[in-house]
Amino acid sequence: MEEKRKTERNASGVRLWLGFALLFAALLGFAFWNIVAGSTALSVSEVFDGLLHANSAHRVIVMDVRMVRILPAILLGGALALSGFLLQTFFNNPIAGPFILGISSGAKLVLSVTMIGFLSRGIAVGSVTLIVASFVGAMLSMAFVLAISYRVKRMSMLIICGVMIGYICSAITEFVIRFADDSNIVKLHDWAMGSFANIQWDNVIVIAAVVLPALVITFLLSKPIGAYQLGETYAQNMGVNIKAFRIALILLSGVLSACVTAFAGPISFVGVAVPHLMRRLFKTAKPIVMIPACFLGGAVFCLFCDLIARTAFAPNELSISSVTAVFGAPIVILVMLRRQKEGGR
Amino acid sequence: MNGTYYISTERMTVGYDGKPLIENIEIGVRRGEILTLIGPNGSGKSTILKSMIKQLRLIAGTVVLDGRDMAGLKERDIAKKLAIVMTDRIKGELMTCRDIAATGRYPYTGRLGILSKEDKAIVDAAIETVHAQDFADRPFSAISDGQRQRILLARAIAQQPEIIVLDEPTSFLDVKHKLELLDILKNMVREKQVAVIVSLHELDLAEKISDRVVCVAHNRIDRCDTPENIFTDAYISELYGIENGSFNALFGSVELPAVSGVPQVFVIGGGGSGIPVYRALQRAGVPFAAGILAESDLDYPVAKALAAELYEIPAFSTATEAACSAAAERMRSIGKVLCTVPAFGETNAANKDLYEAAKEAGILTGADAFLKGVEA
Incomplete structure (x- = not known):
């Protein structure tokens, strides 16, 4: 018995190291592939040349075309998956996520109103303004979802309400964009579909400054x-200050998903699919593993999807959201089917 | 039994959304003592427990834990003293039973909740206490209700509390697991001088494990007393508003209501032999007379509850002539007699006479044959 237990414990330890090694390898692999691939294909030596030498001929394409897109894909992908994990914990619901619950769409709505308001007056919109507007939108949708979640106890109803909120917000966003100046429309339209294409270096710094601290705090x-995974009653008995904790969870998931929406637009299904894949990979739901795993997994997932978005139909680019949906939505369906089989609600 | 209360309530009013349900509750439990809450469904047992563990906001009054007002205590400090086993369902996704039990160590671990060697040893000991070693490493979602309840108790034990609060811990368990769980609890109380507050639906178990019993009914604490004083036929029937049937305090069991009407059969019983027949007749809907039973007879309480007519005599006495002839007369007028007594002893001469008389009159039937006839 003791022996068996020991081997089981060792097995889970090995799984842990292998899992993280795999994630890191995939992260580096896809990042590198993303640098190499594109309308101007680069060789390995050209990439290192561009990375290491400031005055290299490949500097611009490596740093200002490829890297400026890869880094936000990593940071924002991780942020999305983490936000999804937090929302799933909060609602005790495996298919909760910032997109499904309409939080991304709420952020998008307030953001487009703000942008049109600023741009029509000829004021440039800064990174911080973007994040703040997006956060306000995220919180407004979140407030709706919370209000609903107190009334409905069934998880499917909550999801349906979230999807509806998403539709309403998207519809109003469409409507608002109609009234924007022609010059704004193109950019807004791109962004409203979801894309890592329009991010600048100064944005990347702001993204890192928001996402990385949020990651540390979450960890x-x-x-x-x-404790919260056992339910509120037990969590409180274990000494968790439930009220403060719930607020922290809402703020963190809100900030993370708002940051994503502010710079890359709404990106679907990453928040649900990645935590699920990570649970399967690590065979655990322990947050101490899941939090770094979700972040890395989200980064890998978004790098992979962005690679497809850029290269699959080059020179035309797909919206990132449609690629993540193709890979993410089946996983969501899978999760729901599994729940059904296990006799869940 | 001496000493002050470990946890007690002072003029506590509980309820939901600011609406008082039960007012001015004054209950308490000492270390090494089990306090049981009984009462009808919806009477507020869970509400009281939830209020005492700070899950529900008090409407008025205070809860005092170890001499201090609980409202002023930090969650973490409360967690080190008070553990719970509630009815909330735990999903425990991808967690083993050991993982669940280990969550009891939460108040003692550091920032990231990593278990030390000592923590692990305490968890192992807790698992052993509830005899769960065999399934400790299985997924929590894959075990039975009885095993789950034991793991939750192990979780509470690993928390090393001074008091454990349990809300209907035995509700979904079979007889064996009920006994096991309560036995573990009783041992905890005896060995570690833990205080226990528990709500139970099973009156027989409540009667046996409780040091004191709180009866919750009619929007108040109806009584708080020792089980000896609480578990009387009349009081329990009143507490639960039992109209169809009766409660038997000695057996801690309930009987369905007697079938009323003119008796169709006379049952000569005694020494426990009549009980299955009384119950069979009740099930078949046959009104019957029973006799002659002394109040001290094992058959007496059941016959009292189920018989339409009962020929009884005082405890430990032999039947008087008058009693004998009254019973014999009734027996003849009914015209059908069942005898369940396998052998008559010296003090049971009266029933032997009845038996002989019935045999002579040719009105004696076998129990099996009679019941078959009724069914047909």
Whole structure:
């Protein structure tokens, strides 16, 4: 018995290291592939030349075309998956996520109103303004979803309401964009579909400044998150200050998904698919593993999807959201079917 | 039994959304003592428990834990003293039973909740206490209700509390697991001087494990007393508003209501032999007379509850002539007699006489044959 237990524990330890090794390898692999591939294909030596030498002939394409897109894909992909994981914990619902619950769409709505308002007056929109507007939108949708979640206890109803909120917000966004100046429309339209294409270096710095601290804070909350997975009653008895904890969870997931929407537009299904894949990969739901795993997994997932978005039909580019939907939506259906089989709600 | 309460309520009013349900509750439990809450469904047992563990906001009054007002205590400090086993369903996705039990160590671990060697040893010991070693490494979602309840108790034990609060911990368990769980609890109380507050639906179990019993009914604490004083036929029937049937305090069991009407058969019983027949007749809907039973007879309480007519005599006495002839007369007028007594002893001469008389009159039937006839 003791022996068996020991081998089982060792097995889970090995799984842990292998899992993270795999994620890191995939991250580096896809990042590198993303640098190499594109309308101007680069060789390996050209890539290193561009990365290491400031005055290299390949500097511009490596750094200002490829890297400026890869880094946000990593950071925002991780942020999305993490946000999804937090929302799933909060609602105790495996298919909750910022896109499905309409939070991304709410952010999109307030963001487009703000952008049109600024642009029509000829004021440039800064990174911080983008994030703040997006956060306000995310919080407004979140407030709706929360209000609904107090009334409906069935998880399917919550999801349906979230999807409806998403549709309403998208419809109003369409409507608002109609009234924008012609010059704004093109850019807004691109962004409203979801894309990593329009991000600048100064945006990347702001993204890192928001996402990385949020990641650290989330990781430090892994203990109460673990307690919360047992349900509120037990979490409180374990010594978690439920009220403060719930607020922290809402703010963190809101900030993360708002940051994504602000710079890359709404990106679908990453928040649901990645945490699910990570649970399967690591065979655990422990936050202390899941939080870094979701972040890395989200980064890998978005790098992969962006690679397809850029190269599959080059020179035409797909919206990132349609690629993530193709890979993410089946996973969501799978999760729901599994729940059904297990006799879940 | 001496000493002050470990946890107690002072003029506590509980309820939902600011609406009081039960007012001015004053209950408490000492260490090494089991306090049981009984009462009808919806009477507020869970509400009281939830209020005492700070899950529900008090409408008025205070809960005092170890001499201090609980409202002023930090969650973490409360967690080190008070553990719970509630009815909330835990999903425990991808968690083993050991993982669940280990969550009891939460108040003692550091920032990231990583278990030390000592923590692990305590969890192992807790798992052993509830005899769950065999399935400790299985997924929590794959075990039975009985095993789950034991793991939740192990979780509470790993928390090393001074008091455990349990809300209907035995509700979904079979007889064996009910006994096991309560036995573990009783041992905890005896060995570690833990205080326990538990709500139970099973009156027989409540009667046996409780040091004191709180009866919750009619929007108040109806009584708080020792089980000896609480578990009387009349009081339990009143507490639960039992109209169809009766409660038997000695057996801790309930009987369905007697079939009323003119008796169709006279049952000569005694020493416990009559009980299955009384119950069979009740099920078949046959009104019957029973006799002659002393109040001290094992058959007496069941016959009292189920018989349409009962020929009874005082405890530990032999039947008087008058009692004998009254019973014999009734027996003849009914015209059908069942005898369940396998052998008559010296003090049971009266029933032996009845038996002989019935045999002589040719009105004696076998129990099996009679019941078959009724069914047909």
